[in-house]
Amino acid sequence: MGARGYGKASGAGTVINAIATYKGSAFGIDLWTYAEVELGDDFRGIEGEIELEGERETGADTRLIERCVESVLRKFDLPLRGYVKTRSEIPVGSGLKSSSAAANAAVIATLDAIGVQAKEEMDVLDAIRMGVDAALDVGVSITGAFDDACASLLGGFVITDNKKRELIKRVEKDFEVLVLVPGKKAFTADTDVKRSRLIAPWVDIAYELALEERFEEAMTLNGFLYCAALNFSPEPMVKALECGVKGVSLSGTGPSFVALVDAEKGARLGEAWNKMGVEGEIIKVKVNNQTMLSQKSIKIFK
Numbered sequence: 282m283g284a285r286g287y288g289k290a291s292g293a294g295t296v297i298n299a300i301a302t303y304k305g306s307a308f309g310i311d312l313w314t315y316a317e318v319e320l321g322d323d324f325r326g327i328e329g330e331i332e333l334e335g336e337r338e339t340g341a342d343t344r345l346i347e348r349c350v351e352s353v354l355r356k357f358d359l360p361l362r363g364y365v366k367t368r369s370e371i372p373v374g375s376g377l378k379s380s381s382a383a384a385n386a387a388v389i390a391t392l393d394a395i396g397v398q399a400k401e402e403m404d405v406l407d408a409i410r411m412g413v414d415a416a417l418d419v420g421v422s423i424t425g426a427f428d429d430a431c432a433s434l435l436g437g438f439v440i441t442d443n444k445k446r447e448l449i450k451r452v453e454k455d456f457e458v459l460v461l462v463p464g465k466k467a468f469t470a471d472t473d474v475k476r477s478r479l480i481a482p483w484v485d486i487a488y489e490l491a492l493e494e495r496f497e498e499a500m501t502l503n504g505f506l507y508c509a510a511l512n513f514s515p516e517p518m519v520k521a522l523e524c525g526v527k528g529v530s531l532s533g534t535g536p537s538f539v540a541l542v543d544a545e546k547g548a549r550l551g552e553a554w555n556k557m558g559v560e561g562e563i564i565k566v567k568v569n570n571q572t573m574l575s576q577k578s579i580k581i582f583k
Contacts, residue, residue, distance in 0.1 A: 283321045286394025289313050290385035291569045292371040293378040293432035294458060294539035295532045296440075296491050296500040298507050300477040301484040303444040305428030306491040306499065309436040309569035310458050310539075312377065314369040316386035318350055318394045324362040327351050332368040345380060348415035349387035356403075356411075357395055365390065375462050376533030380421045381429040384412030389434075389573060405572070409434050410446055423474060429533070436570045440491050452494055453570040456528075456541040461517050461554050463536045463561040476510045497528030497541055504530030504538070511535060517554060524549040541568075 292312040299305030327350050329343030343365075350365045365387050371379040388408050392399045409430045416422040416430075428441040437453040483506050490499035501518070508515040508531050517538040521529035528541035540550055547565060554563055 283323075284319070284394045284396070286318045286320075286390045286392065287316065288318075288386045288389025288391075288393055288573070289315045290382040290389065290433045290573055291436065291571075292382050293429050294460070295376065295429075295503065295530050296438065296496050297428070297484065297488050297503050298477075298531075298533060299424045299426070299428050299441070299443045300474060300534070301481040301506075301510075302488065303424055304440075304442055304485075304488050305424070305426075306438065306440045306488070306496070307378070307428045307432035308438040308454075308496070309432045309571075310377070310460070310566045311569045312370045312564070312566055314367055314371055314379065314382035314386045316346065316365060316367045316383070316390040318363055318365045318387065318390040320354075320359070320363040320391075320394045322360070322362060324364055327354075327361055327363050327365070330364070330366040332366060342419075344419040345415055345421055346383055346387040348418055349384050349412055350391045352411045352415060353388055353391040353395070353399075357399060359395065363391070363394075372462050372537070376531070376535050376537040377460065377462075377539075378426070378429040378433055378533065380416055381412065381426050381433045384415055385409065385430060385434045385573070388412050405434065406431075406446075406448060413446065435572050437568070438494075438496055440488075450492070450494075454496070454568060455570070456568045457543060457547050458566045458568060459540045459542050459547050459550050459554075460532070460564040460566065461538040461540075461559065461561065462564060463559050465536055465561075473511065477507070480506045480510050500528050500530035500539075500541075507531045507534070516557065517559075520553040520557065521550050524553055526550055 296306035331341040413425040427443040431439040487502040
């Protein structure tokens with residue numbers, strides 16, 4: 282075929298972690314993963330590459346993005362031959378949905394390589410479900426992270442039933458987001474699911490708040506619950522509350538924390554988090570409200 286396609290998808294922050302109840306909520310943030318897919322008869326199969334800081338990351342696990350390309354090609358009954366490459370701004374193993382973003386970007390790029398008709402024929406939720414299936418198949422997710430994947434591709438604040446793979450609600454809201462990213466990593470696949478399930482009745486309360494679009498209250502309750510269940514210190518959350526922030530949470534299974542702020546509270550919280558002396562970085566972003574499947578091709582590799 283000799284065709285190239287490009288795609289991108291955003292990272293996301295947590296409102297409700299779905300591990301306890303299979304019901305979740307998340308919001309897109311403007312940190313991005315970019316993908317390029319090349320299809321052609323010259324390839325023997327499907328190969329992947331992950332680029333980090335302009336260099337190919339040797340030994341990287343490319344199974345997720347390869348499986349995404351394979352799924353799209355199977356749907357359109359095309360030969361399983363191609364090359365997929367991703368580049369990301371999202372810290373890996375930080376709870377900012379890097380896997381969901383990589384899966385979505387790879388799916389979009391493959392559709393783009395096939396052609397305009399493929400993008401028009403593919404329902405956006407079906408595209409998301411392909412990435413979710415791939416994440417489950419290769420073992421990088423516990424629930425499939427349908428909530429994270431929806432936030433990553435649809436943007437805005439989403440509420441989902443991950444077991445039924447249903448999008449319950451999507452709402453656009455404008456917030457600045459402050460993210461505390463500790464230097465250590467925590468991968469979802471290593472999470473203590475049994476401890477997370479113990480807090481399910483209280484996570485349900487947070488989920489009800491999200492359904493009422495009380496996202497700030499929902500994520501703060503979620504954050505304290507999962508800090509307790511997963512043995513993270515809630516101190517970054519307490520510092521946020523001291524700064525007048527209403528919405529702050531452990532993102533995913535950690536170790537990052539996300540806070541919904543305005544300029545004034547963001548400045549105060551950034552200073553407070555800096556004084557904690559946590560090894561890592563503080564990132565200032567915004568909620569992403571863009572839906573990406575409808576966007577034109579975005580070429581980002583030289």
